[in-house]
Amino acid sequence: MRSSFIKYNKEGISLYIHLPYCESLCTYCACNTRITVNHKVEEPYINALLKEWNMYLSLFSERPLLKEIHLGGGTPTFFSPENLKKLIQGILQTVTVHEGHDFSFEGHPANTTYEHLATLYHLGFRRVSFGVQDFDEKIQDAINRYQSVEQVRKSIDMAREVGFRSINLDLVYGLPFQTAESIAETIDKVIELLPERIAFYSYAHVPWLKPGQRKYSEKDLPADEVKRKLYETGREKFLNAGYTDIGMDHFALPKDELFSAYENGTLHRNFMGYTDRATKLLIGLGCSAISDCWDAFGQNVKVVEEYIELLEQNKLPVFKGHLLTEEDLRIRKVILDLMCRHKAKTPISENLIQKLEEPLKDGLITVDKEEVNITESGRAFARNICLAFDERYWAAQPTKQVFSTTA
Numbered sequence: 001m002r003s004s005f006i007k008y009n010k011e012g013i014s015l016y017i018h019l020p021y022c023e024s025l026c027t028y029c030a031c032n033t034r035i036t037v038n039h040k041v042e043e044p045y046i047n048a049l050l051k052e053w054n055m056y057l058s059l060f061s062e063r064p065l066l067k068e069i070h071l072g073g074g075t076p077t078f079f080s081p082e083n084l085k086k087l088i089q090g091i092l093q094t095v096t097v098h099e100g101h102d103f104s105f106e107g108h109p110a111n112t113t114y115e116h117l118a119t120l121y122h123l124g125f126r127r128v129s130f131g132v133q134d135f136d137e138k139i140q141d142a143i144n145r146y147q148s149v150e151q152v153r154k155s156i157d158m159a160r161e162v163g164f165r166s167i168n169l170d171l172v173y174g175l176p177f178q179t180a181e182s183i184a185e186t187i188d189k190v191i192e193l194l195p196e197r198i199a200f201y202s203y204a205h206v207p208w209l210k211p212g213q214r215k216y217s218e219k220d221l222p223a224d225e226v227k228r229k230l231y232e233t234g235r236e237k238f239l240n241a242g243y244t245d246i247g248m249d250h251f252a253l254p255k256d257e258l259f260s261a262y263e264n265g266t267l268h269r270n271f272m273g274y275t276d277r278a279t280k281l282l283i284g285l286g287c288s289a290i291s292d293c294w295d296a297f298g299q300n301v302k303v304v305e306e307y308i309e310l311l312e313q314n315k316l317p318v319f320k321g322h323l324l325t326e327e328d329l330r331i332r333k334v335i336l337d338l339m340c341r342h343k344a345k346t347p348i349s350e351n352l353i354q355k356l357e358e359p360l361k362d363g364l365i366t367v368d369k370e371e372v373n374i375t376e377s378g379r380a381f382a383r384n385i386c387l388a389f390d391e392r393y394w395a396a397q398p399t400k401q402v403f404s405t406t407a
Contacts, residue, residue: 004293005059008281012067012098016272018286020074027212028143030204032288032302033074042083048308049285050090067098070272071105077112081119088123102277109147109155117162128159129168135186142176142216149189169195173230174203176220183230191241196256200234201249248382250274267340295324335386342374355388
């Protein structure tokens with residue numbers, strides 16, 4: 001691992017920092033969260049994050065060259081501006097910041113203040129993502145996630161006033177009680193707000209993992225054919241409004257850096273999602289965070305108390321990982337190319353052709369010698385297409401339960 005830290009530091013590294021706390025439970029959410037209104041938890045958790053980072057520092061032969069930070073959660077804006085400043089300053093004083101750095105965070109429109117935005121802006125943050133999910137009040141009640149159009153507009157206006165150059169809004173399709181008409185109304189309101197990026201995620205119904213999703217039942221969810229219509233409705237509206245479908249779930253305006261990366265072939269995807277700055281070393285800090293040193297993955301423990309306790313014992317809180325084989329790395333590159341460039345060079349075996357039979361027949365892909373291309377109509381099915389190349393997934397079938405559908 002140390003050799004990877006030294007090798008990949010030269011091109012710059014990425015940091016993902018997981019801040020799990022939320023004041024209330026959004027029942028649709030499948031993320032690793034901790035629900036509390038006790039803000040005394042902030043300082044011990046910040047101290048643990050800084051201790052974990054200082055343990056990683058010993059693996060570098062020189063100051064880390066920091067290219068990316070993303071604050072995810074949970075709700076990063078659960079934390080006070082002062083504590084976020086303590087965290088980021090504690091990291092920045094130990095690194096060299098890359099001249100082409102990109103710092104971003106996730107904010108809840110209901111609790112992101114001007115002070116949050118100004119504090120993070122002065123620390124180098126220029127991108128913010130606000131969770132919207134849906135504006136329909138019945139759906140908001142079902143998923144226990146409330147924010148009005150006015151709250152979102154106010155958050156965007158404040159971010160632009162402070163100086164943020166790129167704003168993303170998250171939407172989810174497949175939520176309980178959603179219809180083509182209701183999602184069209186939400187999307188029209190989002191387009192009026194004109195964010196630079198839009199993430200349009202598929203709802204994953206996993207009540208066996210997230211009991212909060214039992215607030216509603218399967219009969220309240222759109223049927224598969226309706227869910228497909230929800231996506232197509234959204235995609236058509238985004239494209240008509242001038243957004244480009246740059247990859248799975250993501251749309252960007254031509255003025256955004258993500259669009260530029262897509263156009264020039266430098267788009268990258270990691271555990272933080274799509275990014276216009278490729279790095280091969282991603283360090284995940286915080287409970288449940290995943291680290292990636294290109295040829296290996298590692299994940300931290302998921303329970304806050306266990307995470308803090310391990311750090312108090314001077315132990316890295318990683319509890320599981322995977323070393324990638326040469327074949328894993330080859331497949332990884334193929335899937336990344338399909339996700340980011342919609343084409344990939346790979347040996348075409350009879351076994352692979354069998355797995356790709358349906359998308360080939362439906363015109364979702366073309367296969368030419370040793371290259372697979374995803375067609376315009378196939379982009380919405382990129383996950384399913386990429387799945388055909390995942391040998392570990394197929395080796396685990398049919399005994400292993402699928403986490404969620406790719407639709």
